[in-house]
Amino acid sequence: MSMSAVKEKSKQKMPASFPVRRMDYEFQDMPKYWCNNESTFTHYFTGLSTLFPEGESYFVRSVRALRENIKNNPQLDRDIGAFIGQEAMHSKEHHAFHVSAQQYGLDPESLEKATGIILKAIERTFPKKWNLLVTVGLEHYTAVLVVEMMKNVNQLMTDKTIRDLWLWHSVEETEHKAVAYDMYEYLYGRGLDAYIPRVAIFTFSLVLITLISNTYQFVLMSRDRQLLNLKSWAKFAGFTLQAYRKLVPQFFSYYRFDFHPNDTDESEIVAQTKVKIGLAPEQSTFIH
Template identity: 70%
Template sequence: MANARVEAKPKASFPVRRMDYDFEEMPQYWCDNEPSLTHYFTGLSTLFPEGESYFVRSVRALRTDIQDNRRLDRDIGAFIGQEAMHSKEHHAFHESAQRYGLDPESLERATGMVLKTIESLFPKKWNLLVTVGLEHYTAVLVETMMRSTYQLMRDDTIRNLWLWHSIEETEHKAVAFDMYQHLYGKGLGAYVPRVAIYTFSLAMITVMSTVYHVVLMKRDKQLLNGTTWRRFIKFAGQHYKEFIPQFLAYYRFDFHPNDVDVSEVVAQAKQITGLVADSTGTH
């Protein structure tokens, strides 16, 4: 009797890397020695631990519905693994920032309250769409991080944290989007809620990151420092000229996250950090 042929399980398209950064030597103003830039990125970072956990819950809630697509299922597993590591490492970064009187963990908790409220009010489809939209928002920001912004980061550990996170965001940027299309299709009925929830998500993260930036500046007694604010406004003006067209690209009917090829900047970021793929997640 011939042995039955066993089909090999497909591997995920990208790895889960186990990181453990040490932030004990982190300087107070690690981004271009500027309070405004440092607190802007710290404010963004405080969105990540609870935000990434929300993303994980949103895909897990619908994961059983895509079991017919084994490749996508494996990529969802790796997506979950990467996001869990991002939550862990950014939380560790926030713990180290406590010694400067910033209390970023309180902003983490505020983020958690907002997202858990949304999660309880929205159906599973809409929660997935918040994830899809914010994954695109993040993908836009991290491309610039890998292209140039990392050069402003004076501390190697902080620089490597942001570059590692950026690399992995580009690796999994299409997973939630592909999951949505697999479940709900590509027609007008899928498009309308996709762009509606994106508009909501973009407004939400813009308001939250702006408020957090101001809160951190106030806690650091830098709120009235006009010189550092002027430098931030110049920085933001330069970059948002690039961001806005990319944010708006999401409204195209035929949009897909992989429309933009970032392989060149990813390769550069991997070289800078010495990053290697050490394992693949199956969470």
């Protein structure tokens, strides 16, 4: 057998660092207000959820656009394949949740479509490197949020299926949190010319996702005729202030010159979360 054939065979056997899981949640029996029994909480997280189907499809396209350039790094290539598989499942399951949420007449699917319009405009405008950087930055943003989801926020979710959706998604976001970053670093290095666009595009992405998610919450509150529910807004404001005291310093760690997603270790909370939602032992993986 030739040396190239041996290398190819070895590459085919090399597993990704994390699995792709197929989930098929059923949301038909969800209550109207499934987060803290409050309209503000429920509509915030529903609005955030409507970013995922189109957002994660955009992430997949951004890494696929440059994947050919990392083919000589077999482990990273396998991890990118698993990243694509996980993100595709997240898009599928959050879309199924939005379809079921139509029963309350709030039309979250329309917000999915709006997200798609915005992201496709960005994709057409930005070069491939910048589109990858939007993905890198928002993967960090998400990786920070999901730790808080696994530790605390899931306890506010009164519907088990929706709670499990968010916790499964959180586990997988943690598993693949470094893939897009490692791809960027492999392609463009760690020098100043890689750092400056990295933090510039992150700033843009952070502002964009904050504006969109807050706008979507207001839209859903308005459609639900809850916009003037001041008591619910006050509860949500208290929750937000408390959460962001913890989250903001972690978001801003991305601005360190020597930042890497694996600077933090979430293996303990991930293991606990897997037990909580009943992920089989053979589906478990390490956080690398």
